Amino acid sequence: MEPRISLITLGVSDLGRARSFYEALGWAGQSVQETVFFQVGGLALVLWDRDRLALDCGVEDQRPAGFGGIALAHNVRSPAEVDQLIATAERAGGTVTRPAATTFYGGYAGVFLDPDGHAWEVAHNPSFPLAADGSLTVPDFDTR
């Protein structure tokens, strides 16, 4: 398994609402049949009906709302950008579950949930610099 992730598909209950939310954050989606695709760096974020996603994965979905055990993170280049994005997400209908604050690792971050409860951390982490193209490189922790 080469080191890559190609798509992240979020199960949603209302495709139009979910699309509007992510477009309010500034991303541009494409409708493809009953899904919406967003190009995010070198991968795709996809929105799709949660019931169909569960069926497609061959799993039973016993819990149609709430925390799914996964958090996505969007890192930014400054603490001010964290505040701006958390405020934008809240205006767009997201729920701030952890207001932005200084973190134990010397960064600054907060968390919001999208309209379907998917968790996003917005973080400025000086130890994880972003490249010009937005990609993140995990530091070599052993040699620090």
Place this chain on the structure above:
Amino acid sequence: MEPRISLITLGVSDLGRARSFYEALGWAGQSVQETVFFQVGGLALVLWDRDRLALDCGVEDQRPAGFGGIALAHNVRSPAEVDQLIATAERAGGTVTRPAATTFYGGYAGVFLDPDGHAWEVAHNPSFPLAADGSLTVPDFDTR
């Protein structure tokens, strides 16, 4: 919000078991405090205790196992690679919930769950070519 995802954190119940599973698939992790970081393309996949992840996100986790409403996908360059990776995942302790088969979009794909129930689709999709660096570009569907 610029178009990128920086980290994907999977909540797990047994960090050692989860790390062993992903290392059996061929990824190399780094232990960082109570987490494990994998560099996957331009982002990081992180394993962390699910209870702590929920707490960190400021959410209550009412459902400690099962489908979380998100599916990750790992695209490969041939149908044979799909079969190989699904078999490797099964040997490593994953659960195949959708055996590899031809898909409606003319590809070939299957789905496995990791030991904590996180869903991974392994897909060969001729319409979504992978670049040499493994990155995926969403086609311009409007002009096809």
